[in-house]
Amino acid sequence: MENQNENIARQWFDAFNSHNLDKLLSLYDDNAEHFSPKLKIHRPETNGFVSGKAALHNWWQDAFDRLPGLQYKVTSLTANGERVFMEYIRIVAGEGNMVVAEVLEINNGKIIASRVYHG
Template sequence: MALSESFVNQHVKNWIDGWNKHDIKTVLSMYSENIEFSSPKVKVVYPERTSSKISNQKELEEYWLKALKNNFPSLNFTPKEVLIQENKILLEYYATLDGKHRTSVIEKFEFQDGLITKSSVFYGSEEAI
């Protein structure tokens, strides 16, 4: 089932706002319990892990809380572009980590019944701002 433009716009707004407030509960409410999440940053937060994948909401919450506390305490997102394809959103945004540097990010979200069931994160180069 294709996502509507109004759903996508509201989802992106809520997702960005939740992240910028570091409101993990709000962000998590957009994800399925059995989320498939993949990001190279998983290995930054958990260097002992052999996989960059997370497969449930509880583990995702622990990862995000630890990342915000220990690795990225001033994380902020600025949206750049949104593309819609059927039940998927491709969101391009800047992740500002310290107020001085930002990284270009593309995140692919797949939805079922209004919730994210799969999320894959891809990082570009870091640049000074």
């Protein structure tokens, strides 16, 4: 199970870094929930939370449109049977690199929740 969840995380990075929304969303459960401090800043009405694939699509499409060079460089992945803890560097031209941690909660091979933490 750990290997399956680590594989999901690697697919997640591949999809995110290629800005392939269809591939990225295919990794998520239809009712997945996501929390991000960046959501709280750019869409304060959400209080940092979105739910469902349509909301995830809108959030990431907005991010990719605003930041066309956005990339994540993996520094660490730790998986168990229920989640993956990911550490990565957020790279955006013209901004300082940011250390990020994210937890993917996984059930039946789909991401059901994700939480982002900035360092």
